[in-house]
Amino acid sequence: MGRSDVLIVGAGPTGLVLALWLARQRVKVRIIDKTDGPGTTSRALAVQARTLELYRQLDLTEEILAKGHKVPGINLWVEGQKKARVPFETIAEDLTPYGPFIYPQDQHERLLIEHLEALGVSVERSTELLGFSEAGDHIVATLRRPDGQEEPCEANYLAGCDGARSIVRQTAGIGFPGGTYQQVFYVADVDASGPALDGELHVDLDEADFLAVFPLKGEGRARLIGTVRDERAAQAETLKFEDVSDRAIQHMKVRVQTVNWFSTYRVHHRVTEHFRKGRVFLLGDAAHIHSPAGGQGMNTGIGDAINLAWKLKAVLAGQASDALLDTYETERRAFALKLVATTDKGFTLATAEGWAADFIRTRIVPIVVPTLFKFEAVRGYLFSAVSQIVINYRDSAISxxxxxxxxxxxxxxxxxxxxxxxxxxxxxxxxxxxxxxxxxxxxxxxxxxxxxxxxxxxxxxxxxxxxxxxxxxxxxxxxxxxxxxxxxxxxxxxxxxxxxxxxxxxxx
Structure with missing residues (x-):
């Protein structure tokens, strides 16, 4: 029975980044995923400035910048008209080398896999974690291989990067308190034309439905994200793009030629009770999920991975005591709790119903937001928060x-x-x-x-x-x-x- 330093369950961006950072530090890793291949849909889009800063340690940043799309600004729409624009060209000036950036998750994962394979580590596909137990100085796990056979394996540590329904979290018996928003969202990646397909971000502020057009690299490529209300929300699983596309077509003049991907989903807000339990760690969506406001989810998981990777290396190499690993939970859980609270407020404002909320969105926001962004202090504060460069660990035992x-x-x-x-x-x-x-x-x-x-x-x-x-x-x-x-x-x-x-x- 082979033994690795770290067994990683889940090969999304969080698991792949953890594997990359560990492998680069010469830690023996094994990474498994129950799917038969990497994701083929764009899912998460934003790559925040702090992620790009940290990616320089793995020579990833320049490649992502060459393949992704820099967002020049955001446009606010009311009653079918573009009412305001907030420029992003200089928003990161004097703060970070990197501004708002989009690089779809499917391409992101493939790039991470390529770099991981260059270090001699391959994702073991169609391989499922069935269970595990802690045995003194290591973990004993049972895997189901692609041929259906069960395989025991050992690792010094187990990292659960296996998403919101994490089998690692459930097996460890760690609670995942929180709730689910009532709104149903749809997401569609399209080839289209129209004034909102100009490479910038566009948001429709009308009524209580949220609708945004996110640019993708390439002419006429974009992602539409919107809410589904009324009786249609009850049939979310059977909805088609045609059932929800009227608003995008009428309000923002989007002319859709091809729908490349369409899905509906509900948004949850949860933070696990513990990020560490003995030799088991939770990262990414296995540890925290929240509204997509601000494009924080994937980047937060990547931040988890980078925070944990150097600490695992230090302990495994005998360069630090086990107490160092406790700081992973204290540092990252504190941030996750703050993030969920912040995105919850933003989400509630964007989707609140009633005449007062509509008035604020359609009459106040288009005037106030561009005005506020003229002030350097406001621009810096908001960008720092969204880009995650404001994250700090001042309350950590090692600070x-x-x-x-x-x-x-x-x-x-x-x-x-x-x-x-x-x-x-x-x-x-x-x-x-x-x-x-x-x-x-x-x-x-x-x-x-x-x-x-x-x-x-x-x-x-x-x-x-x-x-x-x-x-x-x-x-x-x-x-x-x-x-x-x-x-x-x-x-x-x-x-x-x-x-x-x-x-x-x-x-x-």
Whole structure:
């Protein structure tokens, strides 16, 4: 019976990213999926800026940017007329290298699979997890192979990336509290023409039905997402595109030539009670599901995977104690709870019924939203939230200190200067130290002795504008979040941090 370091159940984006990050760190992984092939429908569309930042560690970002579609702006429609436009061209300026971006999930999965196979790991298809139990220092699982035969297998850890109906979560006996929205949604990928097929995002604010046209790469390609109301909602399983397309055709003048995919679904909002139970971890939709408002779902699962991957590697390599794995739940569950609450408010506003809600959407929103977006602070706040660059782990047990406006647990600010991009050092997976100013000889010597990368950036006023402090010391985790921020360059502070956290110094 073979044994892997980590058995991953589910080969959607979350499972594939976890496998990629682990394989890149030379962790022995096995990834299974009960389906016979990757997804063939676009499903999730948005790839948020924080995901693109982190994808640089796997050389994925440039390829995705070349294959996907940058969204130039969003247009708001009322009574069949385009009433307002919010430009996105400069929305990410000074915050991140990446703006709003679309790359359909089916293409996304295929790209992840290609990169995973290049590392010598293949998804085991038509392979189902039947059950598992914890046996001391490992997990014993039972799999059903494609030929119907059952196979026992062992792994040090089990990662449930198997979706909202997760067999891993159910077998572990972890609750999944929450509820289901009453609205029925439809989604259709189409080839079409009309003013709303111009490569931008278009949203119809009329009445209480939500309707949006999302651009896909290629002329005349788009995704329509809308709500289904009245008596049709009761027959959601049997609806066809023709049953729900009137509004898109009449209100937004969409002329559909071909429907490539159509489906209906209900939206849930749930967060699992625990992200970790012993040697079992839950990630992605197995741990949290919520409304699609803001395109957060897939990106949140990917964030789960990256957060967990470096911690599993450290523990498996004997570079950290088991306590490090507890921070996965404390960091990611806190974010999931906040995200579900936020998307719930946005979803409720977009779909609320009644004259007051209609008045706000059709009369107030088209005036107020473009006006607010003229203010840099508002643009930055909203984009930071949606793009997930605002995520921080300040309350984590492994987040320590403050220097300038940057605290332990923060995402490192993007602070490019002419000819120098401080994010260029973040293409590797490992611990590193940043100094914006002049590093001391003592710090340089300590880092060399510990095998810890030290990156120094000549001080510029641009650094101060992002909240960084001159000559301060920033220790970055392998997922590029700030672990320790200290005003003084004292190697003893670094040494004490690693010791207090049970981490080996100078990890790679």
């Amino acid at each position: 320590v200190g403050r220097a300038g406006d940057v605290k332990g647990g923060d995402r490192l600010p993007w602070a490019p200067t002419p000819g120098v991009d401080n994010f260029d050092t973040l293409r590797t997976i490992g611990w590193q130290v940043h100094v914006y100013g002049t590093p001391s000889a003592e710090l340089d010597d300590w880092c060399k002795r510990q095998g810890l990368a030290l990156h120094a950036f000549a001080w510029q006023e641009a650094h101060a504008k992002t909240g960084l402090l001159r000559d301060a010391m920033y220790l970055l985790r392998p997922d590029t979040y700030v672990a320790l921020a200290a005003e003084q360059q004292d190697p003893e502070v670094l040494s004490r941090y690693f010791m207090d956290q049970g981490l080996a110094q100078g990890q790679t």
